[in-house]
Amino acid sequence: xxxxxxxxxxxxxxxxxGVLGRRHVNAVQRVGFTVAADGPEVLAIxxxxxxxxxxxxxxxxxxxxxxxxxxxxxxxxxHHVRRLDFMRxxxxxxxxxxxxxxxxxxxxxxxxxxxxxxTDGDPAARADAALxxxxxxxxxxxxxxxxxxxxxxxxxxAIARALISSPALLVADEPVSMVDAxxxxxxxxxxxxxxxxxxxxxxxxxxxxxxxxxxxDRIIIMRAGEVVEAGEARAVLDHPQHPYAxxxxxxxxxxxx
Amino acid sequence: xxxxxVSGLRAWYVxxxxxxxxxxxxxxxxxxxxxxxxxxxxxxxxxxxxxxxxKTIAGxxxxxxxxxxxxxxxxxxxxxIDMHSADPADVLAIxxxxxxxxxxxxxxVLNPLRRVRHTFIDFAQRHIGKPELEFLxxxxxxxxxxxxxxxxxxxxxxxxxxxxxxxxTIALATICRPDFIIADExxxxxxxxxxxxxxxxxxxxQREMGSSLLFVTHDLAVHANLCDRLGVMYAGRLxxxxxxxxxxxxPRHPYTAHLVASxxxxxxxxxxxxxxxxxxxxxxxxxxxxxxxxxPLAMDICRSETPAMRGTDRRVACFAA
Numbered sequence: 001x002x003x004x005x006x007x008x009x010x011x012x013x014x015x016x017x018g019v020l021g022r023r024h025v026n027a028v029q030r031v032g033f034t035v036a037a038d039g040p041e042v043l044a045i046x047x048x049x050x051x052x053x054x055x056x057x058x059x060x061x062x063x064x065x066x067x068x069x070x071x072x073x074x075x076x077x078x079h080h081v082r083r084l085d086f087m088r089x090x091x092x093x094x095x096x097x098x099x100x101x102x103x104x105x106x107x108x109x110x111x112x113x114x115x116x117x118x119t120d121g122d123p124a125a126r127a128d129a130a131l132x133x134x135x136x137x138x139x140x141x142x143x144x145x146x147x148x149x150x151x152x153x154x155x156x157x158a159i160a161r162a163l164i165s166s167p168a169l170l171v172a173d174e175p176v177s178m179v180d181a182x183x184x185x186x187x188x189x190x191x192x193x194x195x196x197x198x199x200x201x202x203x204x205x206x207x208x209x210x211x212x213x214x215x216x217d218r219i220i221i222m223r224a225g226e227v228v229e230a231g232e233a234r235a236v237l238d239h240p241q242h243p244y245a246x247x248x249x250x251x252x253x254x255x256x257x
Numbered sequence: 258x259x260x261x262x263v264s265g266l267r268a269w270y271v272x273x274x275x276x277x278x279x280x281x282x283x284x285x286x287x288x289x290x291x292x293x294x295x296x297x298x299x300x301x302x303x304x305x306x307x308x309x310x311x312k313t314i315a316g317x318x319x320x321x322x323x324x325x326x327x328x329x330x331x332x333x334x335x336x337x338i339d340m341h342s343a344d345p346a347d348v349l350a351i352x353x354x355x356x357x358x359x360x361x362x363x364x365x366v367l368n369p370l371r372r373v374r375h376t377f378i379d380f381a382q383r384h385i386g387k388p389e390l391e392f393l394x395x396x397x398x399x400x401x402x403x404x405x406x407x408x409x410x411x412x413x414x415x416x417x418x419x420x421x422x423x424x425x426t427i428a429l430a431t432i433c434r435p436d437f438i439i440a441d442e443x444x445x446x447x448x449x450x451x452x453x454x455x456x457x458x459x460x461x462x463q464r465e466m467g468s469s470l471l472f473v474t475h476d477l478a479v480h481a482n483l484c485d486r487l488g489v490m491y492a493g494r495l496x497x498x499x500x501x502x503x504x505x506x507x508p509r510h511p512y513t514a515h516l517v518a519s520x521x522x523x524x525x526x527x528x529x530x531x532x533x534x535x536x537x538x539x540x541x542x543x544x545x546x547x548x549x550x551x552x553p554l555a556m557d558i559c560r561s562e563t564p565a566m567r568g569t570d571r572r573v574a575c576f577a578a
Contacts, residue, residue, distance in 0.1 A: 048448035049419070150535035151303075180302040181475050182512075185519040186531030207448060214521040214529060237523050251449040253478035254522055255505045 003075065004037040004168055004201060005060060005090075010069035011225075012055050027055040029225040030069065035169065037074065040201045042191055044212035044233060046248070047222035053205045056222075057173045060203065061092050088118050091162035095174040097154035101146040107154070108142050110161050118165035130160040133198065134190060152183030159190065163198070170194075170202045176211065188215055209252050213237045221245050258332070260437055260469045261291040261314065265327035268313040272321045281540045283309035285493040286327070288566065291437075296463060296470045298484030298501060300477055300516075302536055306493040307473050311439050314471070315358055316340035316348050331356065333436050353384040357435040359427055359459075361442040366426050367414040373425055374410040381432045399432050402465075403458060420451035424458060431462050438463070439471045444479060456483055477516060481505055489513050492537050492547040499571035509571070509578040511552050546576070 012028045031052075035043060047053045058064045059071060062078050071078045073086060094100045101107055108127065115123035115130075128138040134156040146154060155175060162170055172191070176184045191202050192215040206212055212219060212233065219233040221242070229242040240246045265288055270281040283306040291297040301307045309322065314329045318341070329340045333355045338347055360366050367376050374393065382392050397407040405424055414422055423443060430438060440459065444452040460483060463470050472484055480487050480501055488498040489510065497510040508514040515532050534551040537543055543550050549559040554577040564574045 048450065152535055180536065181477075181516060182302055182519065182532050183535065185521065185529045188521075189529065189531055209449070210521040210523055213523045214526070234526070247450060249523065251453045252523060253449075253453070253476075253482050255478050255481040255517065255520060256522075 002037040003072070004035045006034045006072040006075075007032050007060070008070050008072075010056075010059060010066045010071060012052075012059060012064065012067045026225050028052040028059070028066075031056060031222075031225075031227055032069075033220060033227075033230065035201050035203070037168070040195045040199045041217040042195055042202045042204055042215050044216035044219045045203060045205045045222060046207065046209060046212055046219060048207060048248075050224075051222040052225040053207075053222060054173055055225075057092075057171050057203070057205050061090060061171050062086060088165040089167050090169045090171065091165065091167040093155075093158050093162055093170060093172040093175050096178045097151050097158055098146065098178070100158055101154060103146050106143050106145055107149065107157050108138065108144070111138075111141075111157070111164065114161050114164045126164055127160070130163045131157070133163055133194065134160045135186075136160065150183070151179045152187060155179055155187055156190070159187075159194075163194070163200075166198075167200060170200055171205075172202060173205045174207070175204070177206070177208070184211070185214075191215055209237060209249065210254075221248065258293050259290040260293050260333070261289075261329070261331055261471070263290070263314060263327070263329045264288045266310070266313060266329055267325040267327050268309055268318070269323055269325050270309075270321045271323045279540060282493050282542060283322075283539055284313060285542075287490075287493075287495050288327075289488055289495060289498065291469050291471055293436075293469055294467050295486065296460075296472060296484045298480040298487040299471065299473045299490060300475060300480055300487060301490035302475055304536060304539070305490045306539070307475075307490055308441060310490070311441055311471065311473055314340065315356065315439055316352075331437065353381060353435065354433045355436045357430040357433065357438050359430045359438060359440040359443045361445060364414065364422065366429070367422060369414050372411055372413055373417075376425075377410070377429060377432070380429055384433050396428075396432060400428055403428050403431075403462065418451075420447055420455060423447060423451075423455055427455070427458060427462070431466065431468075434466050435468055437469045437471070439473075441473050442475075443472075445474060445476070452479075459483070477505065477520060489516070492542055493539055494547060494574065495566060495572075496548065496575070497573045498566070499573075503571065509573040510548075510575045511554050511577065512548050546574075 009030045009032050011030055013024045013026045015024055017023055045053055059066050073081050111127035112123045115126040119126050131137055136156055141157060176187050179187055188211045194200050195202060216233040219236050220230045221228050223244050229236055229245045240249050265286055266284055267286055268284040270283055272279050287310060299307055318324055324341050331338050338351060377396050385392055400407050405428060444455050447455060484501045487501040487504050488495050491512050497513045505517055508517050519529050519531060521529055532551055537547055545561050546559040546564050549555040558576050564576050566572045566574045
């Protein structure tokens with residue numbers, strides 16, 4: 001089995017405070033998992049705020065280096081991977097679509113810039129093709145500013161931008177927590193669709209167990225930087241073993257209760 | 258008996274730039290009533306007018322927000338007060354003693370530079386009107402009743418977790434044992450485990466004091482677990498209202514039906530449908546029913562005429578229902 005990304009005992013600590021009262025916070029502690037290169041999947045990483053989800057995402061995206069442990073991309077340690085090549089294959093999607101786009105810049109520019117950087121040929125055609133994958137078209141977003149579009153549309157554009165370079169892996173950090181309730185499922189469903197249609201693997205970071213249950217193949221539950229339970233998504237959430245995982249599941253409110 | 262009666266309330270944001278008048282119809286013809294001791298839930302997506310509605314109800318109306326028509330009236334015992342025509346001194350007199358407000362961002366309620374104790378003094382001492390030591394004794398007793406450690410009073414906000422800060426703002430809002438509490442998304446920023454505890458705290462206080470509660474959130478699952486009655490807003494209008502369990506089990510408005518159907522559940526693997534389109538821009542709302550561009554049941558009449566709320570116990574504003 002070839003691996004796309006492989007984490008081996010990855011830890012990251014931050015130093016906070018000044019000269020007095022300096023202390024270390026272990027944001028991520030000895031986390032290890034792999035995403036296979038063959039057979040796309042949606043891997044959900046679940047945890048409360050402060051559990052190290054975002055730090056983990058930033059390490060996978062090569063934005064912050066791990067304090068210890070190693071991350072390998074297609075077998076090569078992350079600090080040896082050629083940067084442009086890595087960016088072509090691993091793309092981020094961030095939490096707040098209103099902050100991810102510059103309010104003074106037309107959104108189609110992001111698509112064109114990315115297309116010129118990673119692909120040959122006509123950037124407009126490439127942007128249009130990527131927008132079609134997310135259920136939009138270039139005509140709808142051309143010359144539009146972020147405030148003219150809804151959160152759901154902006155998040156779709158962010159996903160389209162990430163798809164331009166034909167990546168093998170998307171890392172989505174809380175992609176729907178800022179999106180309206182009536183549009184949330186359409187974004188989540190889109191992830192499952194992209195996995196099936198384009199064969200792209202997705203690391204879906206969230207605190208929402210219900211959406212993770214509905215689309216993910218595998219799930220990792222984190223607490224205070226450590227993995228407490230991992231496995232096949234439905235098996236883990238139907239019958240959580242770890243006390244914390246059980247507590248999380250029991251705290252989820254549903255409209256039937 | 259109704260503590261709050263809102264009838265035909267219209268609150269628009271009216272701006273004028275270079276002689277061009279622009280209005281955003283954030284709350285357009287909303288009527289509802291909240292009875293004594295009742296928990297009324299208000300649901301809706303962002304920018305549907307929830308926050309504008311409760312701002313207007315609480316009497317926090319400042320330009321460009323303008324009350325165009327209708328009224329919001331509170332009745333506390335024999336005291337009857339219309340928030341928009343009453344003397345500002347009377348409105349001030351009912352704030353905090355009778356009408357309290359739990360806000361969403363606990364970090365922006367508590368002063369980050371001062372100990373929690375000072376925030377209590379700043380907010381509530383003049384409403385209770387006791388000297389400082391006596392006032393702080395009341396605060397300590399109140400916190401113990403909420404099973405909070407009074408030592409929190411000596412902490413700075415950044416030393417407390419998000420859940421603890423939210424509990425402090427709840428204690429702050431309920432210190433005068435108000436008759437009516439407005440809660441604006443008080444648990445949205447919290448993690449699921451903490452959210453459940455904070456909801457339990459809110460329910461306990463409400464039961465103990467017998468207050469009425471107007472609870473606003475976009476999360477239907479929270480409503481299902483807390484509220485007696487539920488109102489659903491879409492694009493500045495109330496579209497459906499009824500007893501919570503009944504409404505969520507058999508929604509009549511297509512928008513409510515969609516919201517309920519799109520909720521993913523653990524243990525249920527059937528794919529969730531999603532709705533096309535996006536909520537409308539309230540500066541230029543669609544004609545007729547504001548939901549018709551996204552509605553699977555839209556008919557000709559929906560494009561030209563605005564449906565009124567019909568019914569008594571279960572109310573719905575839809576021609577197809």
